[in-house]
Amino acid sequence: MPNIQPSTLRDVGYQLFEASGCTAEDARAVVDHLVESNLFGHDSHGAIRYYEYTRAIREGRFQPWATPTIVRDYPSTAVVDAGGALGQVGATFAIKLATEKARQHGLATVTLRNTSHVGRAGAYPLMAAREGNMIALAFVNAGRLGYQIAPFGGLEGRLSTNPIAFSAPRPDTDPILVDMTTSVVAEGKVRVAINQGSQVPEGWLIDSEGNSTTEPNDFRADPPGAILPLGGVVAHKGFALGLVVELLGGALSGEGCADGSRTMRSNGVLFTVYNIEHFTELSTYYEEVEALLRHVKSSRLAPGFNEILAPGEPEFRSAQRKEKDGIEIDETTWAHICREGRILGLNPDSW
Template identity: 35%
Template sequence: MPKVHADRLRELTEALLVSANVPAEEAEIVARHCVSANLAGHDSHGIIQIPTYLDRMKAGHIVPGAPWTVTQESPTTTVIDGNWGFGYVVNERAMQITIEKAKTTNIAAATVFRQSHIGRLASYPLMAAEAGMIGMIWADSGRSPKGVAPFGGREARLGTNPWSIAVPSTLAGPLFIDMATSAVAMGKVKLAAARGQSIPQGWIVDSKGHLSTDPNQVKGGALLPLGGPSEGYKGYGLAVIGEILCGVLTGLGFGVEPSGRHNDGCFMIAIKVEAFRSLPAFKEEVTDLAHYLNDTPPSVGSQGVLYPGEIEHRKEAERRRDGIEIEDATWKQLVDLAGELRLPEELYVG
């Protein structure tokens, strides 16, 4: 697999989007979020998504430069209609507004609907953490095609409905969680299929309800909820709450609409730490907690304990230094698209 440095990958991604008539400002935001996902090691949410986004634009399912509408608000809440714009663009602005409101009201929340794929969820609560706040976001896929079976079932009825929280600290890398309520993100199964790799047992069931390690069997089958075939009722319960906050509360609803259009719904919160205690003291104590966890004696076969988010911090440092590995199939797609769009060869050759 080729290794491509982050700056070059971001430049190529921006150029592809701009050549497909995405406004330059939006192309920068989408490219930044995608490459940031690759840097953190979440390749399933990185530039592998770009060909899909271009296809959705052609189908009219993503509208570059879409208007951004506040349909209802109060001093502490905002309801946002993304009008089918890029989810990265819509959601980043929504979190910025939520943070600004929380600066004066101490806590603020927003719902977002009618937007495209929002990518790696942690990107948004990390914005709040950088502003000295605790940030949280939950997302679902509205009435888009589903991928996750309810606990005990074999047919997909729910989205992966991920959840992310980030908190401020003085750590070298941010402390956060970013997790699907399914056993794994659908993108990771697709990534394994693209790389010709098998997947762990307990991630998916095939169309007949049998566990499978073949990522291609998810077609006609489904992802399992977090916890897999034995403890999946926990992830299932979380997914249902996510469906309510992001599908029902936003007005998107549940189930699948015939168009197949991807329409992420989101619920986000920003909490001002200083409404409860000194921010510097809080950040220091979060850092102390992380170090306390790091100091845990390792179990047999373990390389030690990391705080939540530390593995992404380490991966980013490594990939910024050595470049980002891109699977051959994805790189070929990007190169072919660049050729079709007649982009300068220095962006993708050599």
């Protein structure tokens, strides 16, 4: 399994996306996002997407030259149509717009459509939280795509993984970061297991007959299996949250809700940003968040645990470690990346 320094992996990505027709600025937005996903330990949303995105550009599904536009604009809300631009380009535009509106008006919601695949949902609330005085929330559906996640009580996939993400600042350290699918696992993690030739944990998947399976290829079989909704014995809660995301991310953005399509044209996204100082003093907020975390972390530890971590702490620690030690990319993913490079006229042997 190749171990690649983050700077090298970024350079490979810049070459791929610029060769695909992206501007240097847009290539950087996409690649930096994907490599950060690897650094955070979320390989399902990392460099494995290089070849998926560049292939989509070649096939005309993603538009590397498109520019997001605001199609509805009010003081504290807006709707953005990205024109088929790469998702990281459209979503960055939308979260920055929401943050600026919240800066002026205290609270803002911006929806986004026609934006391809935005990648890791948590990246965008994190951008707002790093302003130091903003809290942000994201709901992301997959437009009409609707075959991955079985509804509670069902045997066939009818929804997408439909993540919810949240970020809130802390004083003098990294923000709190919540980034979770409303399914047991992201579809990309099943894809990573297929590429690695490994089994998945019990409780992730069912086969086409509804039997629990640890074989990731059952998800892609004919007839296909499905990923389960979040929650285990209370999976009706994950299913319900998935429907919430469909309506907020899909219906309000205009991208639409799951209807059984097996091809994703674009995510539908809803961002809400809160300006803390329109609700309370920033110093008071900081005191409350730190007191809360001290209280939570004061619990006695369960067997097998050395400490209690706040949401986001595992990702930030992983990033520090992998910036130094490198990122492991499985052989199948690397082969796909190199193949895509050759199609684009690049020389992967130089990588």
